[in-house]
Amino acid sequence: MTDAAARGVILHPDGKARCPWPGLDPFYVAYHDTDWGVPETDDRALFEKLVLDGFQAGLSWITILRKRENFRKAFDGFDAQTMVRYSPEKLAALMQDAGIVRNRAKIMGVVPSARVFLDIQEKEGFANYLWKFVDGRPVQNNLVSRADVQAETKVSQAISKDLKARGFTFCGPTIVYAFLQACGLVNDHLVGCYTCRGGGAWPQGRDAEALTWRRNLPRPGRGSACSRAAASICSIPRPSTWRSRISPMASPASPAGTARPRGHIRFPWRSTACWWKPSPGTACSTCRREPRLSCCCMMRRNT
Numbered sequence: 001m002t003d004a005a006a007r008g009v010i011l012h013p014d015g016k017a018r019c020p021w022p023g024l025d026p027f028y029v030a031y032h033d034t035d036w037g038v039p040e041t042d043d044r045a046l047f048e049k050l051v052l053d054g055f056q057a058g059l060s061w062i063t064i065l066r067k068r069e070n071f072r073k074a075f076d077g078f079d080a081q082t083m084v085r086y087s088p089e090k091l092a093a094l095m096q097d098a099g100i101v102r103n104r105a106k107i108m109g110v111v112p113s114a115r116v117f118l119d120i121q122e123k124e125g126f127a128n129y130l131w132k133f134v135d136g137r138p139v140q141n142n143l144v145s146r147a148d149v150q151a152e153t154k155v156s157q158a159i160s161k162d163l164k165a166r167g168f169t170f171c172g173p174t175i176v177y178a179f180l181q182a183c184g185l186v187n188d189h190l191v192g193c194y195t196c197r198g199g200g201a202w203p204q205g206r207d208a209e210a211l212t213w214r215r216n217l218p219r220p221g222r223g224s225a226c227s228r229a230a231a232s233i234c235s236i237p238r239p240s241t242w243r244s245r246i247s248p249m250a251s252p253a254s255p256a257g258t259a260r261p262r263g264h265i266r267f268p269w270r271s272t273a274c275w276w277k278p279s280p281g282t283a284c285s286t287c288r289r290e291p292r293l294s295c296c297c298m299m300r301r302n303t
Helices: 026-034 043-056 061-066 068-074 088-095 104-123 126-134 154-166 173-182
Strands: none
Touching: 026 061, 043 061, 043 068, 043 104, 043 126, 043 173, 061 068, 088 104, 104 126, 104 154, 126 154, 154 173
16 A cells, blocks of 8 residues: 555645545646635635535536536626526526526525625625634644545534525535535645645645635734724634743733733634723724724734
8 A cells, every 4th residue: 555545645646645536637636726625715706616515416516616617607707796686587597508507496596595695795794704603714624534524514514504594595514514625614635635734725824823814904913903803803812712832922012091911922813702992982003993892903013
């Protein structure tokens, strides 16, 4: 048995070991290297992938992948604003489109799903909604073999239950878990795969400490603070979530009228809630607006 086989991966002609599921199909291998498992933070792209995973139910993913461009053309680039206004005539035309999966229930379901997407996007952002289920960072499962891959988890069950309650269609826990894998909310590349730690299309620092799940926001440095809102990332969490490694930096200064814990600031860690609150009348250093209960921007140190 080769070393690659012992690690549950396949050694390809280019000398790189990869997960076994794409086989040697160049099209599937390219998807594995550059798309699958790469953390996605764009609302529209996440919506597209979730809808496509719904269409995949009962079929192989490679079937959907080869039809993805056809799906994009048929569904207007997965523009939810357009999809919620689909007329019966448009839906009937989709049923005649041989380039997509012509399943009536799945096609009819895109309209309520788009409506749910827009509602979540307006309230908190679809990416924010999804990433909060994993505390803003990919879950590292460190899988050794394909047999270790789960069909669903408590996280996928929670997301599925919430989406179904809102009216999203074809979003069972198994479908949602496949979606989480594809969009990088969980890292299910095998540990022997070259993409598992920094290969493929992952940005530098794929091992999650340096990964920012909101690409369209500046990454807070050590010593910065935020008020935990839909679009912020906290790098100074509640004391209960501090990690043991001590950083050499000193405690950041407190804004006027606010209380900050003293002593060493430990290694920054994203948390589900921020303990720092701006005092009444304190303007946000980013948006210059007076926050109420919390501010949508990060309060940055020395600004």
